Amino acid sequence: MKILIKNGTVVTLGQKNRVLKNHSLLIEDDKIAKIAPTNSMDNIEVDKTIIAHGKVIMPGFINTHMHYYSSMARGLYKVAPSYNFQEVLDNLWWKLDRKLSLEDSYYSAMIANISAIKHGTTTIIDHHASPFAIRGSLAKIASSVKECGLRANLCYELSDRDGEKIALEGIEENAAFIRQCQTDNDPQLRAMFGMHASFTIGQETLKKATKVIHQLGAGVHIHCAEDLSDQIRTVKEHGTRVVERLFKAELLGEKTILAHGIHLNEHELHLIMESRSNVVINPQSNMNNAVGVTNLIKMSELDINVGLGTDAMTLNMLEELRSALWINKLTQKNPSIGFMETTNALIHGNRNIANIFWKEFGLGELKAGAAADIVLMDYHSPTPFTEDSFLGHLIFGLSQEWVDTTIASGKVLMENKKLTMIDEEQVMAKAQEACARLWDKF
Numbered sequence: 001m002k003i004l005i006k007n008g009t010v011v012t013l014g015q016k017n018r019v020l021k022n023h024s025l026l027i028e029d030d031k032i033a034k035i036a037p038t039n040s041m042d043n044i045e046v047d048k049t050i051i052a053h054g055k056v057i058m059p060g061f062i063n064t065h066m067h068y069y070s071s072m073a074r075g076l077y078k079v080a081p082s083y084n085f086q087e088v089l090d091n092l093w094w095k096l097d098r099k100l101s102l103e104d105s106y107y108s109a110m111i112a113n114i115s116a117i118k119h120g121t122t123t124i125i126d127h128h129a130s131p132f133a134i135r136g137s138l139a140k141i142a143s144s145v146k147e148c149g150l151r152a153n154l155c156y157e158l159s160d161r162d163g164e165k166i167a168l169e170g171i172e173e174n175a176a177f178i179r180q181c182q183t184d185n186d187p188q189l190r191a192m193f194g195m196h197a198s199f200t201i202g203q204e205t206l207k208k209a210t211k212v213i214h215q216l217g218a219g220v221h222i223h224c225a226e227d228l229s230d231q232i233r234t235v236k237e238h239g240t241r242v243v244e245r246l247f248k249a250e251l252l253g254e255k256t257i258l259a260h261g262i263h264l265n266e267h268e269l270h271l272i273m274e275s276r277s278n279v280v281i282n283p284q285s286n287m288n289n290a291v292g293v294t295n296l297i298k299m300s301e302l303d304i305n306v307g308l309g310t311d312a313m314t315l316n317m318l319e320e321l322r323s324a325l326w327i328n329k330l331t332q333k334n335p336s337i338g339f340m341e342t343t344n345a346l347i348h349g350n351r352n353i354a355n356i357f358w359k360e361f362g363l364g365e366l367k368a369g370a371a372a373d374i375v376l377m378d379y380h381s382p383t384p385f386t387e388d389s390f391l392g393h394l395i396f397g398l399s400q401e402w403v404d405t406t407i408a409s410g411k412v413l414m415e416n417k418k419l420t421m422i423d424e425e426q427v428m429a430k431a432q433e434a435c436a437r438l439w440d441k442f
């Protein structure tokens with residue numbers, strides 16, 4: 001299958017971003033075969049042509065911290081008000097996830113995956129919880145990912161909060177799905193070992209999980225110091241701070257994702273830096289839960305790889321990018337801070353993280369040989385659009401425009417703003433039925 005994306009403005013991103021006007025991009029099967037000036041590609045025979053005039057051609061966006069399972073919380077009014085982070089968990093998330101069935105997990109993923117396609121997000125690193133329907137939950141979510149044509153890295157969030165039996169099931173679900181992924185090597189699916197957070201994982205469970213993680217050579221995806229209470233409880237119960245605890249358990253490393261990383265001290269930041277662990281910031285979620293702000297500037301100074309996630313607040317990575325920038329400026333009380341750090345998190349941090357798991361796929365960059373994960377966005381630039389001005393356009397211009405076409409693994413998932421593989425109305429009708437049953441349990 002050959003698809004020609006004809007005559008648009010190609011923004012390559014990658015290590016050295018290039019803005020190439022009047023260029024075309026040739027896809028062969030699941031890879032990018034060639035990027036060249038339009039007139040040099042005129043005579044190529046292809047199966048399909050997509051006209052990209054008036055459009056910017058970019059790599060698909062990557063979301064490095066997401067929770068599919070939260071999709072059915074939208075509009076849930078039967079929730080008591082929460083006055084701190086623990087109450088947010090008790091009143092909403094832990095109440096919701098305990099009620100999820102396997103079918104709910106599937107439809108939750110469908111809801112989010114459809115939104116991802118519409119916003120040009122082609123790779124998602126998810127963190128799942130459904131403590132009373134654990135076994136097979138990751139396979140259910142994986143089936144939605146396959147159906148929607150996206151890429152996802154899945155894990156189950158291990159926790160002791162529902163007792164030992166459920167914790168053991170959490171370990172088993174992670175291990176089973178990691179093994180399955182290692183055997184299948186499906187280019188759309190990857191796995192990590194998920195952990196909720198230090199404050200809900202006891203020492204015995206941590207030990208058991210660590211053994212499995214090391215046996216399987218898996219990466220760890222964990223919430224880290226999202227709220228100060230994670231530190232307080234970890235110090236009280238284990239006599240050590242959160243990152244130190246992970247370090248002692250030998251769970252830090254370049255395959256580790258520490259989500260949030262808000263309440264960290266100097267020593268912990270150095271442990272993260274030295275172990276080359278990744279931090280993923282989620283600014284909108286942090287503002288919504290009023291837990292604090294990650295010190296992105298300090299992390300960037302230490303050369304820590306920082307990615308940008310959404311913690312399920314949105315699948316629109318440009319919305320999250322803008323939020324990251326505003327909150328950093330406000331926190332530092334400096335209107336010229338954070339521009340490079342936040343855009344780096346989206347463009348470079350997320351690319352680095354994705355390519356740890358999808359080695360040699362070249363995700364997050366348009367170049368010959370890379371995976372054909374591509375978005376076309378409407379954009380008639382009112383001011384010069386060059387490598388030098390691109391980041392300003394991304395934040396203030398492109399973020400306000402529409403994604404027109406989304407392609408992943410060389411498959412067109414949305415064209416002219418219409419989904420090609422999924423009947424959205426039908427899926428949402430089914431999701432509403434599942435959701436009504438779920439809400440009845442509240």
Ligand SMILES: [Zn+2]
Nearest residue numbers: 067223259311
């Ligand atoms: Zn999260």
